Amino acid sequence: xxxxxxxxxxxxxxxxxxxxxxxxxxxxxxxxxxxxxxxxxxxxxxxxxxxxxxxxxxxxxxxxxxxxxxxxxxxxxxxxxxxxxxxxxxxxxxxxxxxxxxxxxxxxxxxxxxxxxxxxxxxxxxxxxxxxxxxxxxxxxxxxxxxxxxxxxxxxxxxxxxxxxxxxxxxxxxxxxxxxxxxxxxxxxxxxxxxxxxxxxxxxxxxxxxxxxxxxxxxxxxxxxxxxxxxxxxxxxxxxxxxxxxxxxxxxxxxxxxxxxxxxxxxxxxxxxxxxxxxxxxxxxxxxxxxxxxxxxxxxxxxxxxx
Amino acid sequence: xxxxxxxxxxxxxxxxxxxxxxxxxxxxxxxxxxxxxxxxxxxxxxxxxxxxxxxxxxxxxxxxxxxxxxxxxxxxxxxxxxxxxxxxxxxxxxxxxxxxxxxxxxxxxxxxxxxxxxxxxxxxxxxxxxxxxxxxxxxxxxxxxxxxxxxxxxxxxxxxxxxxxxxxxxxxxxxxxxxxxxxxxxxxxxxxxxxxxxxxxxxxxxxxxxxxxxxxxxxxxxxxxxxxxxxxxxxxxxxxxxxxxxxxxxxxxxxxxxxxxxxxxxxxxxxxxxxxxxxxxxxxxxx
Numbered sequence: 001x002x003x004x005x006x007x008x009x010x011x012x013x014x015x016x017x018x019x020x021x022x023x024x025x026x027x028x029x030x031x032x033x034x035x036x037x038x039x040x041x042x043x044x045x046x047x048x049x050x051x052x053x054x055x056x057x058x059x060x061x062x063x064x065x066x067x068x069x070x071x072x073x074x075x076x077x078x079x080x081x082x083x084x085x086x087x088x089x090x091x092x093x094x095x096x097x098x099x100x101x102x103x104x105x106x107x108x109x110x111x112x113x114x115x116x117x118x119x120x121x122x123x124x125x126x127x128x129x130x131x132x133x134x135x136x137x138x139x140x141x142x143x144x145x146x147x148x149x150x151x152x153x154x155x156x157x158x159x160x161x162x163x164x165x166x167x168x169x170x171x172x173x174x175x176x177x178x179x180x181x182x183x184x185x186x187x188x189x190x191x192x193x194x195x196x197x198x199x200x201x202x203x204x205x206x207x208x209x210x211x212x213x214x215x216x217x218x219x220x221x222x223x224x225x226x227x228x229x230x231x232x233x234x235x236x237x238x239x240x241x242x243x244x245x246x247x248x249x250x251x252x253x254x255x256x257x258x259x260x261x262x263x264x265x266x267x268x269x270x271x272x273x274x275x276x277x278x279x280x281x282x283x284x285x286x287x288x289x290x291x292x293x294x295x296x297x298x299x300x301x302x303x304x305x306x307x
Numbered sequence: 308x309x310x311x312x313x314x315x316x317x318x319x320x321x322x323x324x325x326x327x328x329x330x331x332x333x334x335x336x337x338x339x340x341x342x343x344x345x346x347x348x349x350x351x352x353x354x355x356x357x358x359x360x361x362x363x364x365x366x367x368x369x370x371x372x373x374x375x376x377x378x379x380x381x382x383x384x385x386x387x388x389x390x391x392x393x394x395x396x397x398x399x400x401x402x403x404x405x406x407x408x409x410x411x412x413x414x415x416x417x418x419x420x421x422x423x424x425x426x427x428x429x430x431x432x433x434x435x436x437x438x439x440x441x442x443x444x445x446x447x448x449x450x451x452x453x454x455x456x457x458x459x460x461x462x463x464x465x466x467x468x469x470x471x472x473x474x475x476x477x478x479x480x481x482x483x484x485x486x487x488x489x490x491x492x493x494x495x496x497x498x499x500x501x502x503x504x505x506x507x508x509x510x511x512x513x514x515x516x517x518x519x520x521x522x523x524x525x526x527x528x529x530x531x532x533x534x535x536x537x538x539x540x541x542x543x544x545x546x547x548x549x550x551x552x553x554x555x556x557x558x559x560x561x562x563x564x565x566x567x568x569x570x571x572x573x574x575x576x577x578x579x580x581x582x583x584x585x586x587x588x589x590x591x592x593x594x
Binding site: 014016019021022025026029032100101103104105109110 | 323370394396
């Protein structure tokens with residue numbers, strides 16, 4: 001502690017600029033807070049139960065077994081990532097304000113943008129960590145199941161004396177296509193991108209909303225609308241449909257809500273289709289664009305917010 | 308604005324917009340304050356008098372409707388003004404899943420501190436506020452007094468030249484309150500400027516060099532504490548081991564003086580309830 005009061009502090013006070021280190025500090029504190037709230041283990045347990053459920057259906061052939069496992073697991077990951085993103089984000093900012101933690105943070109040399117970005121990054125890190133763990137678990141289960149099913153199918157063919165090289169190759173190809181491929185990881189990446197966009201929307205709404213419940217409800221509404229953007233566009237491109245007021249309202253919805261169908265590659269992956277690199281680039285670019293725009297608007301609102 | 312002003316509030320007015328069907332509310336009206344570097348300035352007033360709003364404007368948490376505020380010459384609207392200020396809000400809460408030490412590391416990191424310097428500074432602050440034994444405990448288990456002291460430690464972590472304390476002893480027991488007041492006195496001795504609000508006027512009287520009294524958003528009285536509370540036409544003498552004969556002589560002397568001179572009261576001075584409490588509770592702690 002210095003003993004002499006400053007005399008020309010104004011002249012030597014450096015301006016405060018964006019600092020990745022400060023953002024990282026805020027992100028890590030947010031991640032630690034959420035981890036210690038045991039949100040992640042609880043949701044991972046939920047996902048494991050759902051994956052377990054994937055084995056519970058009656059099975060006709062190996063292809064169907066793997067297909068069901070992927071369908072149920074990836075659906076669980078979608079729900080997990082969106083719920084965790086929306087609920088965590090909706091809770092964090094109002095709680096910081098209510099507990100006055102926000103006062104102690106923003107009364108330090110911390111620009112409001114750094115705070116927002118740190119909070120968002122912390123939640124995305126939590127979602128990312130959860131998805132990486134679940135991707136690893138799912139890959140392991142799928143690989144094990146794939147090997148077991150292939151062995152069982154080949155044994156069955158041998159018993160039936162139908163194990164000609166052509167038939168064996170065909171069975172191998174079917175099981176391999178429905179089993180563990182890079183496409184599964186792209187599906188998880190798409191789920192992460194979709195959750196990231198929805199989380200950024202939740203952050204924007206939590207800056208405007210006066211209650212956590214409002215943020216959660218409206219974000220889920222936006223998520224539902226976001227999945228139906230194609231229908232909205234179809235309505236807008238039909239000039240004879242709806243009144244002018246309805247069309248303006250629909251246009252506003254289409255402009256505000258993100259087109260979440262852009263990230264829906266899960267069905268293709270479940271059906272064993274190959275996801276091209278170009279599609280991955282497009283999805284990533286669209287997600288980054290959405291997040292940048294939503295974060296910019298959030299900053300404009302938060303910087304003017306009276307605390 | 309003086310070159311050595313720690314805080315300058317110049318004709319500040321703050322109006323909160325009302326919600327639907329509600330009128331606007333003027334929380335602060337044409338307020339001006341100068342807090343000199345190195346002094347302890349007390350801002351007192353009833354609930355709703357505008358003290359906390361003024362503090363928030365000084366800290367850049369609220370924007371002034373009119374007027375301006377600055378910290379060591381840097382406008383409060385600039386984030387850079389927060390380099391030299393530490394803030395303890397009323398009834399502070401921290402991330403309860405962090406330990407006391409982690410909390411200080413978090414706030415230090417936000418101020419750009421890191422490595423060994425940060426660790427050392429956090430340990431110093433824990434020692435200063437008497438929280439060394441609780442450093443590894445999660446903040447969720449801290450008592451109100453401990454939270455308040457942790458709040459002071461985080462406010463001081465980046466070695467600010469100005470401390471802004473909003474009701475620092477609110478809800479804290481007399482022992483905790485005593486510790487906080489002693490710390491404020493120590494900060495002054497180290498050259499740190501303190502701007503403090505409190506409802507507990509006796510406590511403010513003990514630590515403040517100057518006070519400002521606010522009511523309905525305006526400054527109604529301001530000055531050096533000694534000047535404000537001194538009763539100019541009365542004189543106080545406290546005698547120790549005075550015999551009844553000496554007291555009788557003094558009474559006679561006053562009577563013989565005549566004119567307007569009168570002896571208003573005499574008797575044994577009383578200790579304060581707080582001092583009695585502290586003595587009694589310290590006795591029970593002795594083995």
